[in-house]
Amino acid sequence: SQTIHQWPATLVQPVGSPLSLECTVEGTSNPNLYWYRQAAGRGLQLLFYSVGIGQISSEVPQNLSASRPQDRQFILSSKKLLLSDSGFYLCAWSGTGEEAFFGQGTRLTVV
Amino acid sequence: RKEVEQDPGPFNVPEGATVAFNCTYSNSASQSFFWYRQDCRKEPKLLMSVYSSGNEDGRFTAQLNRASQYISLLIRDSKLSDSATYLCVARNQGGKLIFGQGTELSVKP
Numbered sequence: 001s002q003t004i005h006q007w008p009a010t011l012v013q014p015v016g017s018p019l020s021l022e023c024t025v026e027g028t029s030n031p032n033l034y035w036y037r038q039a040a041g042r043g044l045q046l047l048f049y050s051v052g053i054g055q056i057s058s059e060v061p062q063n064l065s066a067s068r069p070q071d072r073q074f075i076l077s078s079k080k081l082l083l084s085d086s087g088f089y090l091c092a093w094s095g096t097g098e099e100a101f102f103g104q105g106t107r108l109t110v111v
Numbered sequence: 112r113k114e115v116e117q118d119p120g121p122f123n124v125p126e127g128a129t130v131a132f133n134c135t136y137s138n139s140a141s142q143s144f145f146w147y148r149q150d151c152r153k154e155p156k157l158l159m160s161v162y163s164s165g166n167e168d169g170r171f172t173a174q175l176n177r178a179s180q181y182i183s184l185l186i187r188d189s190k191l192s193d194s195a196t197y198l199c200v201a202r203n204q205g206g207k208l209i210f211g212q213g214t215e216l217s218v219k220p
Contacts, residue, residue, distance in 0.1 A: 034208065036210070042212060043198070043210055043212030043213050044210040046209065046210075049205075049206075057205075059207075092208070094208065099157045099160060099200075100157075101157070102154035102155055102156070103154065104154055105154045107152075
């Protein structure tokens with residue numbers, strides 16, 4: 001069966017520090033991969049979408065970047081965090097034409 | 112205009128009530144639709160897919176009206192455990208899954 005791993009679960013980082021969140025999927029090949037962010041009390045905002053290695057669509061201009069170095073690995077990064085980067089970051093995968101399955105999320109607080 | 116829109120609520124209902132959530136989408140090329148449930152501080156989990164003919168899963172019924180670009184979720188005989196945020200989702204022709212902002216449901220004893 002397919003599983004998705006996302007870590008860490010919580011993170012507190014100072015303003016201006018770098019960020020790296022990792023997500024890996026097991027049990028499937030060539031998944032579509034997503035990074036979403038959810039601000040407190042708000043909906044899910046699609047940040048990045050990937051259909052394959054090195055193929056990444058950026059949805060919102062911002063302080064973040066994403067990479068997909070391997071088929072089932074998706075990394076969210078920032079060189080310098082801002083206070084506004086705080087939120088709940090969720091990685092998800094889907095097959096073609098199918099629903100998405102989420103990791104447990106990373107709650108990031110920038111202080 | 113947001114691509115997927117929902118009434119944020121909150122909906123406060125007594126146990127046993129029937130409650131309906133509505134959702135509209137702006138991209139007429141959207142191909143498939145889902146309802147997700149999100150508990151507080153947790154990741155969203157798939158509740159059910161939405162099919163053109165309408166579909167039912169126990170107390171939950173989902174319907175899609177492509178002409179009106181409208182999706183609904185009906186919950187019958189509400190339970191306390193149904194309290195959560197319900198997210199409407201549309202998959203567009205590029206494969207991206209776009210979420211509505213969610214509708215909060217609180218079921219009271």
